[in-house]
Amino acid sequence: MNILFFSAQPYDKSYFTKANVSHQFQLRFLEYPLNADNTALVKPGENVVCAFVNDKLDATVLTQLKERGIELIALRAAGFNNVDLKAAAALKIPVVRVPAYSPHAVAEHAVTLLMAVNRKICKAYNRVRESNFTLNGLEGFDIFGKTVGVIGTGNIGAVFCKIMLGFGCRVLAHDLYPNESLQQAGVQYVDVDTILKTSDIISLHCPLTPETKHLINEQTIAQTKKGVVIINTSRGGLIDTKAVVEALKNGHIGALGIDVYEQEEHLFFQDLSGAIIQDDVWARLTTFPNVLITSHQGFFTQEALTQIAETTLNNIAKFANKEPLVNQIV
Numbered sequence: 526m527n528i529l530f531f532s533a534q535p536y537d538k539s540y541f542t543k544a545n546v547s548h549q550f551q552l553r554f555l556e557y558p559l560n561a562d563n564t565a566l567v568k569p570g571e572n573v574v575c576a577f578v579n580d581k582l583d584a585t586v587l588t589q590l591k592e593r594g595i596e597l598i599a600l601r602a603a604g605f606n607n608v609d610l611k612a613a614a615a616l617k618i619p620v621v622r623v624p625a626y627s628p629h630a631v632a633e634h635a636v637t638l639l640m641a642v643n644r645k646i647c648k649a650y651n652r653v654r655e656s657n658f659t660l661n662g663l664e665g666f667d668i669f670g671k672t673v674g675v676i677g678t679g680n681i682g683a684v685f686c687k688i689m690l691g692f693g694c695r696v697l698a699h700d701l702y703p704n705e706s707l708q709q710a711g712v713q714y715v716d717v718d719t720i721l722k723t724s725d726i727i728s729l730h731c732p733l734t735p736e737t738k739h740l741i742n743e744q745t746i747a748q749t750k751k752g753v754v755i756i757n758t759s760r761g762g763l764i765d766t767k768a769v770v771e772a773l774k775n776g777h778i779g780a781l782g783i784d785v786y787e788q789e790e791h792l793f794f795q796d797l798s799g800a801i802i803q804d805d806v807w808a809r810l811t812t813f814p815n816v817l818i819t820s821h822q823g824f825f826t827q828e829a830l831t832q833i834a835e836t837t838l839n840n841i842a843k844f845a846n847k848e849p850l851v852n853q854i855v
């Protein structure tokens with residue numbers, strides 16, 4: 526198989542090259558994100574596109590890829606909200622993904638955001654480096670005993686719930702399919718309204734779908750407790766960022782920790798340190814002392830990167846050998 530990677534970073538090259546030793550596929554890595562303007566980069570003979578979270582696989586792009594001979598889309602990610610699945614099905618291009626890879630990586634990152642934003646770790650780090658050893662403004666709260674609301678208890682949400690139980694929290698959860706083993710461990714399933722009204726901390730672990738888009742919006746924020754801490758490591762579109770900015774300005778939201786952002790495809794995975802950022806909502810968000818943002822690095826552990834590369838190439842090998850595609854979405 527001849528595989529063309531879009532949005533490829535040096536670490537993709539390194540982990541995929543290592544995983545490819547047992548496959549010996551042809552790999553070509555492009556750093557550009559895939560969109561309708563650059564499908565012409567596919568060379569004759571290349572038959573698989575390997576894409577990441579901010580590559581755009583809409584109907585136009587998929588049609589162009591089909592015309593250029595692409596037979597398979599292999600996502601090196603779990604989420605697939607960036608793919609027009611109907612168009613892929615109509616074009617008969619199968620789409621495979623990596624449904625689970627170290628859920629611990631993302632769940633632990635969610636905990637990291639929560640702990641760091643609560644205990645003002647970034648501010649403390651800077652102060653100590655400047656020999657400012659005062660504590661004013663660094664006050665946090667005990668996580669122990671707090672009510673944590675978890676929306677989405679799949680692979681990642683389940684790990685997050687267990688970590689929070691370990692902290693001594695009361696864990697409330699909402700999912701379309703409650704997980705019995707979590708219930709036995711002490712997690713209580715409730716409706717979203719109860720999560721909003723009673724949680725001190727809310728962490729989002731559901732996928733972005735038409736039903737979950739802007740799950741956190743002006744109305745739902747109004748239902749939350751004053752001082753609520755919101756953590757989002759899932760997808761940026763789960764949060765209406767403008768509404769969150771307003772609630773941060775008026776002090777209703779106590780802190781925000783996010784690894785994902787609605788308009789992240791214009792920012793993340795690039796060095797824009799010398800550029801003038803045009804996104805004013807983003808610019809406002811970065812001014813709050815109680816907001817901690819990382820640029821989609823929840824998955825970024827050695828274990829996860831190894832699993833992503835191995836599963837992606839195994840998915841492609843199954844396609845090449847005409848075996849059932851176990852990780853096929855469409």
Ligand code: NAI
Pocket residue numbers: 603604624625628631676677678679680681682699700701702730731732733734736737758759760784785821822823824825
């Ligand atoms: P999963 O598919 O195992 O779990 C998602 C859960 O959300 C399922 O249990 C599902 O029933 C539930 N769900 C779906 N619709 C819902 C709704 N309307 N309300 C409540 N629950 C709902 O997915 P996994 O692996 O746990 O990943 C969760 C999300 O994390 C992914 O969709 C992806 O967007 C994000 N992610 C972020 C990464 C990062 O680096 N920050 C890396 C990997 C995933």
